[in-house]
Amino acid sequence: MSFAYLQQLLSVRQEKWINRRIPEAVRYQLDNQSIFILPTKFGYVFLLFSVILFVFGTNYYSQPLIMLSIMLIALFVVHMFASFLNFARLYVSIGNIQPVYAGTTAAIPLHILPSQSARPTRGTLWVSFWEIKRYQSIELDTLEGPANIRYFAENRGVSQLPRMTLQCDYPLGLFRCWTHLQFTQPLTVYPQLIVANLPLESTIKLSQVKNSTHIQGKTLSLDQPDDFDSLVTFQHGDPMHSVAWKHLAKTGNMLRKRFVGASPQQGYLSLPMHSNVEKGLSQLAYQINQCHNKHAIYGLYLPTQTIVPNHSEAHKQACLAALAAYPITRQASRDGQ
Numbered sequence: 321m322s323f324a325y326l327q328q329l330l331s332v333r334q335e336k337w338i339n340r341r342i343p344e345a346v347r348y349q350l351d352n353q354s355i356f357i358l359p360t361k362f363g364y365v366f367l368l369f370s371v372i373l374f375v376f377g378t379n380y381y382s383q384p385l386i387m388l389s390i391m392l393i394a395l396f397v398v399h400m401f402a403s404f405l406n407f408a409r410l411y412v413s414i415g416n417i418q419p420v421y422a423g424t425t426a427a428i429p430l431h432i433l434p435s436q437s438a439r440p441t442r443g444t445l446w447v448s449f450w451e452i453k454r455y456q457s458i459e460l461d462t463l464e465g466p467a468n469i470r471y472f473a474e475n476r477g478v479s480q481l482p483r484m485t486l487q488c489d490y491p492l493g494l495f496r497c498w499t500h501l502q503f504t505q506p507l508t509v510y511p512q513l514i515v516a517n518l519p520l521e522s523t524i525k526l527s528q529v530k531n532s533t534h535i536q537g538k539t540l541s542l543d544q545p546d547d548f549d550s551l552v553t554f555q556h557g558d559p560m561h562s563v564a565w566k567h568l569a570k571t572g573n574m575l576r577k578r579f580v581g582a583s584p585q586q587g588y589l590s591l592p593m594h595s596n597v598e599k600g601l602s603q604l605a606y607q608i609n610q611c612h613n614k615h616a617i618y619g620l621y622l623p624t625q626t627i628v629p630n631h632s633e634a635h636k637q638a639c640l641a642a643l644a645a646y647p648i649t650r651q652a653s654r655d656g657q
Contacts, residue, residue: 347413363494407497443490450483516603520587586617
């Protein structure tokens with residue numbers, strides 16, 4: 321049995337114990353159930369020094385040393401209660417988390433308020449995430465409003481944040497109080513943007529859409545203006561239905577029909593036909609942003625969901641959220657390991 325296996329086993333058992341002791345919640349009031357407290361390294365040294373002074377004082381019958389050691393030990397005990405009471409005054413919650421793209425940093429709005437009829441909490445609060453030993457500091461004496469905690473969103477998906485660790489060693493650094501909080505608010509991570517030029521298809525076969533309420537074999541189609549204007553050069557990404565096929569057959573030049581008063585470009589975006597699903601989702605995310613910026617009327621077709629064409633900020637967010645919620649494939653799981 322390897323050391324790595326034992327370490328992993330202990331970590332799993334510890335996490336299960338923490339889950340039972342501090343269940344997930346929307347907000348917390350820190351109390352005996354959720355607070356842990358132990359001396360810091362400096363605290364152990366301080367206590368050892370106090371005991372040594374006491375031993376020397378009793379061996380050499382030195383009244384001043386005995387009195388000093390007793391005062392230091394009393395200070396040590398009082399500090400323990402002061403640290404706990406200072407930490408136990410807190411109400412902790414997080415606000416709405418704005419979605420981010422994979423590979424970027426999310427700002428987690430952490431609300432820290434003192435309990436009612438209690439003095440403001442003092443000192444520096446150190447915040448990190450479970451098994452991520454990068455601490456961020458919050459000065460409680462000067463805190464006004466929520467504190468933004470940075471969290472690096474590595475992978476696409478919709479999931480809970482890891483447990484958040486809060487710790488404080490106020491007032492003298494002899495004791496460290498800490499807690500591990502599991503908030504229920506989800507974090508939505510859109511796919512990482514990959515530059516692509518995906519076409520807007522004017523029709524999408526609904527026979528391929530899972531859980532569709534439409535009749536199998538029907539298509540989603542977009543009406544086009546009827547007033548023909550002229551023939552223009554066909555560009556990559558233009559809808560295929562606009563190609564002047566007769567002109568192509570006669571001359572070999574691929575042109576498309578342009579109509580008078582044509583509405584903004586409209587159609588459906590769908591996953592590219594290649595094996596890497598995550599790359600396809602990233603390309604879709606980029607193209608959704610491009611279509612939104614160009615005021616195109618676009619919809620989204622996925623094997624699990626179809627969003628009808630529209631154009632608004634809410635529509636863009638809905639499309640990106642659908643990409644974030646798309647099932648993670650086994651290949652993506654292996655790549656992320």
